[in-house]
Amino acid sequence: MDDTRQRLLQAATEVFGEKGYDAATIRDICGRANANVALVNYHFGDKMELYTEVLVNAFRPPEGAPPPPPSATPEESIRKIIRAMLDKALDQSDQASLRYRLMLHEYAHPSAATPRVIDLTLRPVYDLLRKQIGTIAGVDPDSDQARLHVHSILGQVIHYTRSSTVVAALWPDLKMTPEQREMIAEHIAGITLSHLYAIAR
Amino acid sequence: MDDTRQRLLQAATEVFGEKGYDAATIRDICGRANANVALVNYHFGDKMELYTEVLVNAFRPPEGAPPPPPSATPEESIRKIIRAMLDKALDQSDQASLRYRLMLHEYAHPSAATPRVIDLTLRPVYDLLRKQIGTIAGVDPDSDQARLHVHSILGQVIHYTRSSTVVAALWPDLKMTPEQREMIAEHIAGITLSHLYAIAR
DNA sequence: GACATCTTTAAACGCGTGTTTGATACTGCT
DNA sequence: AGCAGTATCAAACACGCGTTTAAAGATGTC
Numbered sequence: 001m002d003d004t005r006q007r008l009l010q011a012a013t014e015v016f017g018e019k020g021y022d023a024a025t026i027r028d029i030c031g032r033a034n035a036n037v038a039l040v041n042y043h044f045g046d047k048m049e050l051y052t053e054v055l056v057n058a059f060r061p062p063e064g065a066p067p068p069p070p071s072a073t074p075e076e077s078i079r080k081i082i083r084a085m086l087d088k089a090l091d092q093s094d095q096a097s098l099r100y101r102l103m104l105h106e107y108a109h110p111s112a113a114t115p116r117v118i119d120l121t122l123r124p125v126y127d128l129l130r131k132q133i134g135t136i137a138g139v140d141p142d143s144d145q146a147r148l149h150v151h152s153i154l155g156q157v158i159h160y161t162r163s164s165t166v167v168a169a170l171w172p173d174l175k176m177t178p179e180q181r182e183m184i185a186e187h188i189a190g191i192t193l194s195h196l197y198a199i200a201r
Numbered sequence: 202m203d204d205t206r207q208r209l210l211q212a213a214t215e216v217f218g219e220k221g222y223d224a225a226t227i228r229d230i231c232g233r234a235n236a237n238v239a240l241v242n243y244h245f246g247d248k249m250e251l252y253t254e255v256l257v258n259a260f261r262p263p264e265g266a267p268p269p270p271p272s273a274t275p276e277e278s279i280r281k282i283i284r285a286m287l288d289k290a291l292d293q294s295d296q297a298s299l300r301y302r303l304m305l306h307e308y309a310h311p312s313a314a315t316p317r318v319i320d321l322t323l324r325p326v327y328d329l330l331r332k333q334i335g336t337i338a339g340v341d342p343d344s345d346q347a348r349l350h351v352h353s354i355l356g357q358v359i360h361y362t363r364s365s366t367v368v369a370a371l372w373p374d375l376k377m378t379p380e381q382r383e384m385i386a387e388h389i390a391g392i393t394l395s396h397l398y399a400i401a402r
Numbered sequence: 403g404a405c406a407t408c409t410t411t412a413a414a415c416g417c418g419t420g421t422t423t424g425a426t427a428c429t430g431c432t
Numbered sequence: 433a434g435c436a437g438t439a440t441c442a443a444a445c446a447c448g449c450g451t452t453t454a455a456a457g458a459t460g461t462c
Contacts, residue, residue, distance in 0.1 A: 110366040118370045126371050148388040159356025165311040169319045170327050187349040195392040
């Protein structure tokens with residue numbers, strides 16, 4: 001059945017998302033998919049081709065074109081983007097968080113597919129944030145100023161979502177409840193915005 | 202000779218620092234140390250004990266007690282800490298950067314030793330930054346406010362040093378020259394400080 | 403129903419890994 | 433010189449990995 005291919009793809013998405021390419025084993029993937037070890041090679045060729053298939057599948061935009069978000073103010077737009085990234089990354093065992101974790105593994109161990117993954121994931125957010133920031137501060141979205149601000153935001157969001165061990169060790173009281181996520185998102189947006197306003201003046 | 206043990210330790214520090222625990226191989230380590238593969242097990246027991254020995258050795262404070270830095274203003278202190286972290290991480294093939302990379306690998310793949318590594322590396326900086334920030338903003342160093350600011354700083358610094366692939370893809374013109382490092386450090390310090398002043402008012 | 407094609411299976415292969423072995427060289431002491 | 437203890441060596445071992453193989457089963461076509 002062609003359904004086997006689909007089960008393998010889903011199992012592979014989970015295992016690659018949880019452990020990354022190197023640590024994931026074909027036997028583990030096939031075990032979860034109730035499939036023979038040889039079937040990965042039969043259906044996909046080899047491990048790397050299965051992996052790229054997983055990436056292509058995970059980062060394919062959904063069918064129904066998502067409506068462009070109602071254009072809020074640039075400030076609210078930035079706040080919403082930050083909050084959405086935090087939520088998407090921290091909602092465990094969801095398909096969206098699997099995508100996010102695949103992305104993080106790509107960044108930690110770059111492969112030939114990494115540039116394409118970046119183009120499909122981070123770059124749209126990067127470009128959008130640059131535009132909003134340029135608008136607020138009255139600077140060119142291509143300027144160092146705008147880029148520095150966007151990397152500040154990305155760095156902080158990735159820090160909270162990827163380095164959970166470090167954060168937990170230094171700040172045990174942080175449980176990442178929805179309220180605390182809101183507090184973090186508000187803080188990240190706040191320091192950037194207050195600096196932007198200082199520039200605009 | 203006992204000098205073999207030392208050569209193994211140095212080679213292991215390099216290989217573990219470059220590749221992390223899993224990807225590092227005993228044959229690679231022994232090759233660099235011009236030693237037989239069996240000698241790791243003879244001198245250290247097994248791979249994991251060699252690794253912990255590397256960690257203990259790398260994070261042992263140097264003999265001569267380093268003089269406490271001349272107490273500058275809190276603002277200058279924060280700027281210097283940020284700049285120092287960036288430099289230490291990005292200076293290639295230096296012993297200090299090996300320490301830093303060992304640290305990053307520990308955070309990416311937490312082990313039993315991770316809490317101790319955090320205590321020896323990040324926590325001192327974390328506590329110092331909290332104190333300085335508390336002073337500037339007039340808040341408790343234990344408050345959420347102070348902690349949020351410190352995690353913002355750490356997140357950004359780690360982002361630039363660990364996610365070089367991502368940064369390079371999104372911002373090809375950034376070459377991490379000394380001038381650009383200074384610009385980044387100044388920006389990270391700037392957004393935090395300008396927000397702190399806003400709070401203090 | 404018979405044949406061709408696509409799927410699935412258990413078993414094995416080749417390779418790299420950490421580790422162990424048993425022999426050999428070296429060292430320091432009496 | 434002789435000997436005990438340490439250090440080093442080449443070789444092999446056991447295991448897990450990705451991959452291949454050859455046979456068996458399922459499926460569709462005429």
